[in-house]
Amino acid sequence: MVHVLSAEAARAGELEFESLIGPLVEPGLRLAFSMLGDRSEAEDATQEAITRAWKRLPQLRDRAQLRPWFFAIVANQCRNMRRTQWFGTLRFAEIFRPARAGDSDVERIDVARALARLPMGDRQVLFMRFYLDLPVEEIAVALGISPAAAKGRVYRACRRLRPDLAEEDL
Amino acid sequence: MTKLRDDVRGAFDQEQARLGDMGDARHRLVHGAMVARDVPASRGLQVAAGVAAVLIAAIVIATFALARANNHSQVVPAATPTPKAVVSPTPFRNALNVPDSTSIITFGDPAKPGQIDGVTWDGKQYGVLPYQPTGQGNPANNLFAGQTEIRDRSGKLVASGTFGAKYFGGTWADDEVHFCQMVPFDNPGAGGLPTTLQIVDARLGGARDVDKVGTLYNQTFVSVAACSVEFDRAVLYQSGGQGMGIAQYWVVSLSTGKILWTRNFQETTVLVRLVSSRDGQYVAESRATVSVNGSQTTWTTTILGPDGATVSHLDGSVLAFSWDDSVAVVDSGSGPARIVTVHSGRTVWTGPTGFGVDQVNAQPDGSSLGLWLYPLSQPGNGSPAPRDLYVIASDGRVVARIHNTP
Numbered sequence: 001m002v003h004v005l006s007a008e009a010a011r012a013g014e015l016e017f018e019s020l021i022g023p024l025v026e027p028g029l030r031l032a033f034s035m036l037g038d039r040s041e042a043e044d045a046t047q048e049a050i051t052r053a054w055k056r057l058p059q060l061r062d063r064a065q066l067r068p069w070f071f072a073i074v075a076n077q078c079r080n081m082r083r084t085q086w087f088g089t090l091r092f093a094e095i096f097r098p099a100r101a102g103d104s105d106v107e108r109i110d111v112a113r114a115l116a117r118l119p120m121g122d123r124q125v126l127f128m129r130f131y132l133d134l135p136v137e138e139i140a141v142a143l144g145i146s147p148a149a150a151k152g153r154v155y156r157a158c159r160r161l162r163p164d165l166a167e168e169d170l
Numbered sequence: 171m172t173k174l175r176d177d178v179r180g181a182f183d184q185e186q187a188r189l190g191d192m193g194d195a196r197h198r199l200v201h202g203a204m205v206a207r208d209v210p211a212s213r214g215l216q217v218a219a220g221v222a223a224v225l226i227a228a229i230v231i232a233t234f235a236l237a238r239a240n241n242h243s244q245v246v247p248a249a250t251p252t253p254k255a256v257v258s259p260t261p262f263r264n265a266l267n268v269p270d271s272t273s274i275i276t277f278g279d280p281a282k283p284g285q286i287d288g289v290t291w292d293g294k295q296y297g298v299l300p301y302q303p304t305g306q307g308n309p310a311n312n313l314f315a316g317q318t319e320i321r322d323r324s325g326k327l328v329a330s331g332t333f334g335a336k337y338f339g340g341t342w343a344d345d346e347v348h349f350c351q352m353v354p355f356d357n358p359g360a361g362g363l364p365t366t367l368q369i370v371d372a373r374l375g376g377a378r379d380v381d382k383v384g385t386l387y388n389q390t391f392v393s394v395a396a397c398s399v400e401f402d403r404a405v406l407y408q409s410g411g412q413g414m415g416i417a418q419y420w421v422v423s424l425s426t427g428k429i430l431w432t433r434n435f436q437e438t439t440v441l442v443r444l445v446s447s448r449d450g451q452y453v454a455e456s457r458a459t460v461s462v463n464g465s466q467t468t469w470t471t472t473i474l475g476p477d478g479a480t481v482s483h484l485d486g487s488v489l490a491f492s493w494d495d496s497v498a499v500v501d502s503g504s505g506p507a508r509i510v511t512v513h514s515g516r517t518v519w520t521g522p523t524g525f526g527v528d529q530v531n532a533q534p535d536g537s538s539l540g541l542w543l544y545p546l547s548q549p550g551n552g553s554p555a556p557r558d559l560y561v562i563a564s565d566g567r568v569v570a571r572i573h574n575t576p
Contacts, residue, residue, distance in 0.1 A: 018200050025196040033189045034182065037410075042189070043199060050203035111181040111336060113391045116409055130175045131182040152544070152556075155576075156528060162174055162337065 021053055024067055027132050028074045034127045035078040035120065045081055049074040068134065068141035075124060075142060114161050122157035129154050177336070184388065262287045266297035270323050273310040273534045276303070277559055278576035291533045291540075293561055293570025301325030308342040308349075309448070309493075309534040313372055315340060315349065320372050329375050340370065341394035344448045344493075346534070347372050350397035350404050350424075354386065362387040367404060369397070369424055381427030383420055384408040395419070395453075396446035403430065403450040410435075416442045421450055421478070431478040447491035448532060451476045452512060454488035454498065469503055473512060484515050490530035494537045497564045499530050509539060509562060519566035528557055537564035542575070 028049060032042035052073050060069055115123060128134045128142060140150035262279055266288045276299065279285035286303060288311065289296035301324050305314035312323045315338040320329040333340055333349075335356040340349035349372060352365045367380040383406050384392035396405040407419035420432040433455070435442050443456040456471040469487035472480055486500035486508065497518060500508045507521040521527070524546050531540035542557045556574035563569055 014204060022196050022200060025199055026192055029192070029195055029199070030186055030189065034185065039189055043195070047199045047202045047206065050200055051206050054203065111177045112184060112388070113339070113393075114337060115178065115181050116391060117393065126178055127182060130178045131186070149546075156544075158174055159576075161178070 017054055017057065020057075020063075020066060021050060021070060024070045025050065028070060031071055031074050031124075031127060031132065032078050034131075035075065035124065036081060041081060042078075045077045046074060049077045052077070065138075065141055068138040071128070071132075071134075071138075071142040072144065111161070118157060118160060121153070122160060125150065125153045126157050126161075262296065262298040264297040265300050266295060268295055270312045271310075273312075273536075275531055275540045275559070275561065276307060276311050277572060280556075280572065280574040280576075283576060289559075289561075289570060289572065291536060291538055291561060291569070296572075299323065306338045306340075306342075308346045308372075309344065309532070310346050312346065313342075315342075315372065329372050331375060333370075341397045343369070343397040343399045344401075344534070345399040348397070348399050350380075350394045351377075352384070352386070352392045352394060352406070353377075358386040358388060362390075365392045367394070367406060367422060367427075369399075369404075380404070380424055381422060381429075383422060383429070384418070390417070395444060396448055396450040397424075398449040398451075399424065401449040401451060405444075405446040405450045405453060407444050416444045416455075419444055419453070421453070433474075433478070443487060445488050445490060447495050448493055449495065452481065452491060452495055454484075454491070456487040458487075469501070471500070473498075482513055482515055484510060489527055490532060490539065492537045492539055492564060493532045493534055494564075496537050497539070499527065499539060499541060501527055507541065507543070509564075509566065518564065519562050519568075521560070525558075538562060538569060539564075 025046065029042055029046045032045040032049075033039060036042050036045060049070065053070055056073070060066065115126070118126070125139060125143070128139045129136070134142070136151045136154065137147050139154070140147040143150060143153075145153075262282075262285070266274065268274065268290060272290060274288040274290055276286055276288050279287050279298070286299050287296060288299050301321070303311075303314040303321065303323075303325075305316035305319075305321065307314050313328060314321050314323075315333055317334045317337050318330060318332060319327060320333075322328050333351065339355055340351040342349045349370050351368050351370060353368055354363055354365070362385045364382045365384050365386045366382050368377040369380055370377045385408070386392060391409050392406055393409065394404060395407055396403075398404065402424050404422050404424055405419060406422060408417045409415065410417045415435070417436050418432060418434045421430045422428070423430055443454075445454040445456070446452070453474045454471050455474065456469050459468050459470070469485070471484040471486065471488045473482045473484065473488070475481040484498070484500060486502040489499040489501050489507075491498045491512065495512055497509050498512050500510050502508065506523050506525065507527045508517050509519040510517050521541070521543060525543040526546050527541055528544045529542040533539065539562050541560045541562065543560060544557045556576070559570075559572040559575055560568055561570040
């Protein structure tokens with residue numbers, strides 16, 4: 001009887017967890033793909049991040065910060081994977097190949113080239129700001145920095161992309 | 171002009187298209203995470219393999235470090251920053267009045283957003299630029315290139331054409347009037363396209379094909395790291411997937427198109443950063459290694475000389491060389507930035523603690539470096555993080571310092 005109750009309680013906890021984290025899985029996976037460039041690796045990183053989120057969720061005091069908190073875990077997991085020796089082998093051996101999608105999108109490649117020249121940190125903040133549409137305050141939480149510093153990073157990354165950038169073009 | 175956010179989003183859209191259909195990823199990954207939480211055996215094996223790999227790497231690195239320990243030069247204390255010219259944060263109104271042939275550093279006015287100012291490399295003359303440039307400046311900042319036109323410091327139109335699909339895509343040469351570019355700029359198709367190195371005369375117009383080097387894919391590019399008319403060579407690199415890291419680089423003769431030497435990293439086990447000196451005589455390959463517990467990343471750099479032979483090893487990641495190749499800027503990651511001698515690794519200047527390096531300029535025909543430093547922690551006042559520009563001579567003297575440039 002005790003076992004049944006524990007299992008039910010655990011299942012309820014899992015359902016609650018999935019309802020919280022579930023909507024964040026796809027953007028988390030996209031963030032991981034942006035950082036790692038390989039779907040398989042991105043899925044590994046996201047799955048590991050979900051596991052870590054499960055373990056650390058009780059430590060999250062402000063549930064309103066759940067989204068940037070989870071993205072921070074995803075980003076950290078990606079950074080750990082990028083640092084590792086065995087990941088480098090996968091990166092160049094398996095990812096170095098032509099992309100097949102979007103061939104008609106000729107104008108984008110110059111921007112993509114400029115994005116690729118950016119340091120990883122700059123790419124990460126632009127992805128969060130312009131693709132995931134995170135407000136600066138959430139980017140700050142995800143990166144563990146102040147909102148002012150996050151805003152500065154976005155600004156600097158934009159200026160690197162387009163040195164003649166006017167404020168209204170942002 | 172489209173808004174930058176639209177351009178960036180479009181580029182990320184294209185990149186994300188490669189991710190394909192998300193399908194049941196949400197439920198599959200959450201379920202997988204729950205299983206891994208309870209039965210971590212399979213992932214545990216991966217982690218164990220990873221830890222083993224890192225341990226092996228650490229042993230190799232330690233052995234390597236011991237082997238070259240005798241070659242390390244003594245590190246001298248940091249020079250005390252004693253700027254000769256400190257510019258107060260009030261808008262410049264005086265025009266910078268120096269000959270076009272005088273190299274300058276351009277920077278955003280500390281007190282007037284959008285205004286571009288300039289300072290000479292000796293820090294003695296500074297002021298607002300009469301013509302507010304919008305393109306990418308050459309090393310002397312007396313020509314500015316945009317996607318369709320090139321103007322001089324006075325704003326006079328020097329050349330027009332197509333110098334990139336959306337932005338200027340060239341790399342200025344060390345003679346200040348040529349630039350190197352890779353064509354085509356775009357539309358590589360599904361199979362990619364071979365890319366051709368061109369050298370363009372900004373004043374006379376006209377591009378000359380040098381040679382076909384590398385392949386352009388939608389997310390993998392060939393870029394120019396250095397373009398030297400003076401030394402008749404260019405350094406080109408093919409990025410890894412999505413532009414990350416380096417897959418291969420080439421040192422090429424500009425006059426003959428001959429590949430002088432090349433290095434290939436497609437099967438390497440680590441991500442590599444590449445920085446070339448402006449003359450293509452020195453190339454810095456920086457590699458990151460991770461500590462056994464994964465908490466600290468350490469950068470080491472190998473500097474290769476004109477023929478590809480190893481010249482020196484440095485701790486940290488090289489960000490830029492001085493024009494005369496005597497010193498280089500090194501980012502150690504956790505510690506302050508340093509300027510070190512290229513051949514011996516001797517530290518000639520150490521930056522302030524708590525600041526990162528945002529940008530580096532090399533003084534044309536000189537040995538000074540312009541470093542933009544930004545504070546790693548910011549007050550929460552909502553404004554963009556300001557930067558300080560340090561102009562530093564190769565002996566470590568701080569020639570000029572400008573506070574709070576945007």
